[in-house]
Amino acid sequence: MTSVLFDVPGPRARRRNTILAVVTIAAVVAILAFLVWRLSLTNQFSAAKWSVFTYSAVWASIGEMLMNTLRAFALAAVLSLALGFVLAIGRLSDHAWVRVPVTVITEFFRAVPVLVMMMILYYGLPTLGMKVDPYWAVVLALMVYNGSVLAEALRAGIESLPRGQSEAGYAIGLRKSGVMALILLPQAVRAMLPVIVAQLVVVMKDTALGFIITYQELLYYAKLLSSQPGRPILQSALVIGGIYIVMCLILSGIAKWLEIRTRRSPKDKVLEAEAAVLMHEGTDTELLVAQGDGKRGRRQGRDRR
Amino acid sequence: MDAINGNLDLWLEGISYTLLVFFGGGIIALVLGTIVGAMRVSPVPVARAVGTLYVTLVRNTPLTLVFFFFVFGYSALALPTLSNTVLGIMAIGVYTATYVAETLRAGINTVPVGQAEAARAIGLPFGQVMTLVVLPQAFRSVVPPMMSVFIALLKNTTVAAGFSIAVLPQLQSTISNSHTRTGTPMEVLLWVAIIFVALVMLLTWLQRSLEKRWRIAR
Numbered sequence: 001m002t003s004v005l006f007d008v009p010g011p012r013a014r015r016r017n018t019i020l021a022v023v024t025i026a027a028v029v030a031i032l033a034f035l036v037w038r039l040s041l042t043n044q045f046s047a048a049k050w051s052v053f054t055y056s057a058v059w060a061s062i063g064e065m066l067m068n069t070l071r072a073f074a075l076a077a078v079l080s081l082a083l084g085f086v087l088a089i090g091r092l093s094d095h096a097w098v099r100v101p102v103t104v105i106t107e108f109f110r111a112v113p114v115l116v117m118m119m120i121l122y123y124g125l126p127t128l129g130m131k132v133d134p135y136w137a138v139v140l141a142l143m144v145y146n147g148s149v150l151a152e153a154l155r156a157g158i159e160s161l162p163r164g165q166s167e168a169g170y171a172i173g174l175r176k177s178g179v180m181a182l183i184l185l186p187q188a189v190r191a192m193l194p195v196i197v198a199q200l201v202v203v204m205k206d207t208a209l210g211f212i213i214t215y216q217e218l219l220y221y222a223k224l225l226s227s228q229p230g231r232p233i234l235q236s237a238l239v240i241g242g243i244y245i246v247m248c249l250i251l252s253g254i255a256k257w258l259e260i261r262t263r264r265s266p267k268d269k270v271l272e273a274e275a276a277v278l279m280h281e282g283t284d285t286e287l288l289v290a291q292g293d294g295k296r297g298r299r300q301g302r303d304r305r
Numbered sequence: 306m307d308a309i310n311g312n313l314d315l316w317l318e319g320i321s322y323t324l325l326v327f328f329g330g331g332i333i334a335l336v337l338g339t340i341v342g343a344m345r346v347s348p349v350p351v352a353r354a355v356g357t358l359y360v361t362l363v364r365n366t367p368l369t370l371v372f373f374f375f376v377f378g379y380s381a382l383a384l385p386t387l388s389n390t391v392l393g394i395m396a397i398g399v400y401t402a403t404y405v406a407e408t409l410r411a412g413i414n415t416v417p418v419g420q421a422e423a424a425r426a427i428g429l430p431f432g433q434v435m436t437l438v439v440l441p442q443a444f445r446s447v448v449p450p451m452m453s454v455f456i457a458l459l460k461n462t463t464v465a466a467g468f469s470i471a472v473l474p475q476l477q478s479t480i481s482n483s484h485t486r487t488g489t490p491m492e493v494l495l496w497v498a499i500i501f502v503a504l505v506m507l508l509t510w511l512q513r514s515l516e517k518r519w520r521i522a523r
Contacts, residue, residue, distance in 0.1 A: 009348065012346070013431075017348055020347070020349045020352060021349045021350070021351040021352065024344070024349065024351050024355055025350045025351055028355055035382075038382040038383070039382070040383065041383065042381060042382055042383045044381065052415065092310045108502060110505075111460075111501060111502040111505035111506065112498045112502060113377035113461070113463040113501055114460075115463040115464055115466065115467070116463055116494060116497055116498050116501060117473055117498075118472055119477060119490075119494050120491070120495065120498065122493045123477055123481075123490040123491075124477075124489075124490050124491035124494045124495070125489045125491070126490075127489040127490055128363060160461060190465055201365070204367075205365075205366075205367040205368070206367070207367075208367035208368075208369040208370055209367075209369055209467075211369055211373075211467065212369065212466070212467030217437070219367070219369055219370060219373060222373065223373075225378075226377065231381075233377050233381055234374075234381045236377045237370070237373050237374055237377065237378055240365060240370070241370050241373075241374070243320075244365075244366060244370055245362065245365050245366055246365055248365035248366070248367075249361075249365050252361075252365060254366075254448065264523060
């Protein structure tokens with residue numbers, strides 16, 4: 001799509017683009033150089049600052065904290081998926097006494113920030129005489145927030161299905177539960193799979209909030225490490241940050257892969273064939289899209305049609 | 306109600322810091338996000354690559370970690386000292402900018418190809434294609450998702466409480482650490498939750514009415 005906005009550059013445009021490219025590179029290099037200059041000025045590259053990472057005990061602890069993060073993530077992901085299904089189905093109920101409270105609960109959970117929910121569970125409940133482990137505060141807060149977000153996604157998926165789907169289900173004698181479980185949900189889940197996985201990335205990212213309520217996960221350990229000799233605060237943040245980014249990138253990669261895979265439905269294949277025919281007739285734009293962004297442009301061009 | 310009436314000064318401070326972080330972060334996010342969004346649709350491959358790298362990196366970093374870098378990492382660089390509040394606003398701005406950039410890019414993609422083609426056919430250069438034809442249309446379809454970005458930004462301001470910035474959830478520790486203040490942590494936090502629900506409802510209402518006003522008839 002992007003490449004439809006502009007022509008194949010002529011000599012003047014090419015010169016201007018080169019200038020812009022040089023400016024961009026110069027800006028990026030300037031920012032990086034400034035950072036490196038400040039870092040070396042404050043001796044951040046010295047061996048002493050990085051020495052904590054030469055101990056195997058430190059890495060063993062990082063592994064342990066990583067497991068804590070993953071433990072919270074895994075349970076929160078499963079529970080929020082379950083809650084998402086329950087809330088989505090409840091909100092689509094025919095009975096007002098189910099639908100109205102579920103709607104209120106979903107909207108409430110969606111509006112309260114995850115951190116406030118965690119604090120209510122961790123700091124608030126003890127005043128009512130209930131002691132909550134930080135682990136459970138993290139898991140439950142992530143569950144109620146992401147569960148209600150997932151519920152909205154599933155509901156949107158179900159409501160976007162053609163009415164004929166459920167009508168056909170009723171026509172062959174299925175009950176409400178059958179129509180939901182056998183016809184509507186499978187299609188909605190398939191359509192919403194990229195959104196669901198993208199929400200799981202949010203769950204992963206938000207486990208880091210546990211740091212604020214003293215849950216012993218990766219970021220908590222980064223803070224702990226910075227009190228070691230040499231005060232390696234930037235170094236530990238970089239190492240721990242790298243671990244987070246890799247984990248989230250893997251999940252985002254899965255989301256993107258699923259999106260591409262689910263798009264390859266029979267209907268799309270026909271469109272693809274049509275697009276291929278059009279490509280030979282070659283209007284300017286299609287040629288541009290084809291040569292410009294390659295596959296990405298072609299796919300997006302097709303969606304437009 | 307004692308939790309509110311006994312600490313009116315603190316509540317006022319909490320709300321004003323929350324709004325300060327919200328608007329400060331929002332302005333940084335809008336400016337930076339527009340620049341990055343423009344880079345991501347620009348005809349310059351290097352700019353596109355830089356924009357994509359920035360968005361991918363920051364979007365896959367937890368906000369808490371971004372705060373960690375800015376609030377704790379900045380002091381390690383021995384630059385002029387800034388208050389935690391300023392650093393926090395920068396952190397939340399840099400984080401939200403990626404969402405603004407993606408929303409803008411998605412908005413530009415919703416404008417039908419024919420519009421840009423027609424604009425090019427009558428000889429407009431890239432700058433005019435964007436400013437006269439594509440962006441005015443993209444703006445309308447961008448408003449609802451952009452409001453969602455700002456609702457998320459509002460909720461994200463709470464993270465600042467973990468870095469001793471006096472936003473609303475910070476009240477809980479301020480009140481329970483002092484002996485003279487009234488209110489249990491539960492009361493305080495429930496009031497914080499209620500304020501956020503009210504603010505989010507307000508923004509959602511704004512989103513709906515803007516959406517209605519600027520809907521495109523296609």
